[in-house]
Amino acid sequence: NHRVTLIPTTTAVTGDDPDPSFPGQPVLVQYSVTSLLGTPAGTVTVSDGSVSCSASAGAGQCTLTPTSAGIKTLTATYAGQSPFGGSSGNTSHQVVLAPTATLVSSSDNPAPQGETVTFTAQVFSQFQTPNAGNVVFGDGGGCPTPTTSLGSQKVDGNGVATVSTKKLTTGTHNIIACYLGTGAFAPSESPVLFQQITAKK
Numbered sequence: 001n002h003r004v005t006l007i008p009t010t011t012a013v014t015g016d017d018p019d020p021s022f023p024g025q026p027v028l029v030q031y032s033v034t035s036l037l038g039t040p041a042g043t044v045t046v047s048d049g050s051v052s053c054s055a056s057a058g059a060g061q062c063t064l065t066p067t068s069a070g071i072k073t074l075t076a077t078y079a080g081q082s083p084f085g086g087s088s089g090n091t092s093h094q095v096v097l098a099p100t101a102t103l104v105s106s107s108d109n110p111a112p113q114g115e116t117v118t119f120t121a122q123v124f125s126q127f128q129t130p131n132a133g134n135v136v137f138g139d140g141g142g143c144p145t146p147t148t149s150l151g152s153q154k155v156d157g158n159g160v161a162t163v164s165t166k167k168l169t170t171g172t173h174n175i176i177a178c179y180l181g182t183g184a185f186a187p188s189e190s191p192v193l194f195q196q197i198t199a200k201k
Contacts, residue, residue, distance in 0.1 A: 005085075006082065006083055007036075007037045007038070007083050008035065009033055009035045009040050009084050009085055009087045010034050011031060011033050011077070011088050011089045012032050013030070013075075013089055013091040014031060015029070015030035016028070016074055016093050017030075019093055019094060020093075020095060020096045021093070021094075022097070023067055023068055023069055023095055023183060024065060024067065025066075025127060026064070026065045029046045029053070029061060029076070030061045031044055031060060032060065039058070040084040041056070041057055041081050042056070042057050042078060042081030043078075043079050044056070044062070044078050045077050045079070046062055046074060046076045047064075047074070047075050048066050048072040048073065048074055048075075049073065049075075050066075050067060051065060069097050069183070070094075070095055071093075071094055071095075072092070072094070073091075074091050074092075074093045076090065097181065097183075098127035098130075098184055099126070100123055100124060100125045100130060100179055100181070100185050100186055100187070100188040101188050102121055102122070102123050102124075102177050102179045103122050103124075104119055104120065104121050104137070104191075104193050105119070105120050105122075106118075106120075106193060106195055107119075109193075110195075110196035110198050111168075111196070111197055112197070112198050113169065113170050113197050113199060114200060116164050116166040117165060117195065119150065119162065119164075119165075119177070121135045121153075121179070121190065122160055123135065123160075123161075123179045123185075125185055129157070129158060129159045130155055130159045130184075130185045131157045131159065132184075133154070133180055133181055133182040133185060134152050134153065134155070135152065135153055135155060135178065136151075136177070137151055137152070137163045137175070138150060138175070138178065139168070139174065140174050141176075143178035143187070143189035144178045144180055144187065146176055146178065150163050150165050151165070155179070168197045170198065170199050171196075172195070172197075173195040173197065174192045174195075175192065175195045176189060176191075176192055176193070177190040178190075
């Protein structure tokens with residue numbers, strides 16, 4: 001009897017850009033499928049273990065969007081198409097939390113004691129504007145647990161959170177804003193804002 005075997009192939013991941021990437025950032029994964037006997041056709045699927053993308057063997061690339069931080073193994077799997085057999089190859093890819101910066105400002109500085117003062121935190125990131133996560137406003141100390149908490153608010157779609165208080169005593173208060181981060185964005189601490197509260201006239 002005559003046995004026909006499929007032609008062996010070799011699949012390799014040849015590029016992943018950008019690396020490292022941030023959660024939610026598209027990564028262009030390049031791959032190759034080769035054989036000593038002809039050009040393989042068919043489909044290649046690239047997976048990081050939780051999300052995947054697919055394209056033809058000839059396309060040589062597809063775009064994958066990892067959803068969480070960590071060291072990922074990108075595996076390109078060629079399914080095979082007669083007369084070519086399947087094969088796979090992989091590479092390591094790092095996904096890191098997107099760095100952030102937080103600034104805090106005051107609606108009135110100096111302000112008379114008893115007046116409502118509104119503090120506004122703006123969270124920035126080079127990747128994209130953070131639209132999730134909480135900001136803890138504090139008086140003294142450091143992040144993530146200031147000496148005195150003035151309240152916690154979720155950032156809006158523009159990366160902004162606000163808190164208002166009229167309980168500040170006369171003198172200088174060291175106001176900080178602590179962005180606590182998310183599964184995509186790293187935490188950050190604002191520079192200290194020196195809030196002056198003056199005695200009632």
